[in-house]
Amino acid sequence: MPDRFNKAMVVVAHPDDPEFFCGGTIARWVREGIEVAYLICTRGDKGSNDPTMTSERLAAIREQEQRAAGRVLGVHQIQFLDYRDGELEPSLRLRGEIVREIRRFRPDVVITTDPTTRFARGIYPNHADHRVVGDVTLDALFPAAGTRLYYPEHLAEGLAPHQVSEAYLTVTNEPDLWVDTTDLIDLKIAALACHASQIGDMAALERRMRENVDPRAPSPDGRPRYAEGFRRIIIRR
Numbered sequence: 001m002p003d004r005f006n007k008a009m010v011v012v013a014h015p016d017d018p019e020f021f022c023g024g025t026i027a028r029w030v031r032e033g034i035e036v037a038y039l040i041c042t043r044g045d046k047g048s049n050d051p052t053m054t055s056e057r058l059a060a061i062r063e064q065e066q067r068a069a070g071r072v073l074g075v076h077q078i079q080f081l082d083y084r085d086g087e088l089e090p091s092l093r094l095r096g097e098i099v100r101e102i103r104r105f106r107p108d109v110v111i112t113t114d115p116t117t118r119f120a121r122g123i124y125p126n127h128a129d130h131r132v133v134g135d136v137t138l139d140a141l142f143p144a145a146g147t148r149l150y151y152p153e154h155l156a157e158g159l160a161p162h163q164v165s166e167a168y169l170t171v172t173n174e175p176d177l178w179v180d181t182t183d184l185i186d187l188k189i190a191a192l193a194c195h196a197s198q199i200g201d202m203a204a205l206e207r208r209m210r211e212n213v214d215p216r217a218p219s220p221d222g223r224p225r226y227a228e229g230f231r232r233i234i235i236r237r
């Protein structure tokens with residue numbers, strides 16, 4: 001990571017993605033004084049099989065759950081885009097909206113999902129929205145956000161070009177950077193618990209979280225450590 005950085009933005013598809021994928025890292029960064037913002041491209045409006053649930057009601061519930069989970073981790077700047085869950089497509093419009101939020105918040109580091117992950121850990125199908133948001137966000141980071149003539153209407157809105165230094169890709173099969181989150185596992189679980197509409201059995205989830213240490217994570221002292229792995233992409237040195 002850059003030796004010191006002040007601001008990080010998490011750009012993902014669904015409410016609950018930040019906490020599930022990298023809640024420990026976010027908590028650690030906030031504790032270190034780094035300002036973290038979320039950009040969530042949908043409101044997760046298809047994430048229920050309850051026959052009495054509607055997409056409209058679910059979207060409202062999930063927005064509130066996401067804001068509550070952010071508060072647990074110390075993230076208060078949470079923007080939503082108005083795309084429908086399960087329908088994200090690579091488009092110049094989506095790229096422009098991500099560029100606008102990058103130019104507004106001006107992060108040093110952006111976390112997004114690895115667009116090359118077709119099967120997580122080689123066996124789990126990865127959600128199409130996760131692939132799309134990662135792909136479009138990387139195109140937003142380079143070259144669009146830092147280049148003046150991309151989306152020139154942003155200049156009229158008072159938003160200057162902004163070059164992000166690094167992207168950290170989560171849900172990756174090629175992690176090359178690990179953030180130790182061992183002392184933040186309780187906070188991560190507390191944040192996840194805010195997403196009640198998505199969790200059938202919280203006790204079982206908590207057990208799974210505590211028992212399943214990622215076998216790929218380094219363990220300098222031989223003891224199991226909780227850690228979140230990322231693939232690090234350098235945008236600008």
Ligand SMILES: [Zn+2]
Binds near residue numbers: 013014017130
């Ligand atoms: Zn998701």
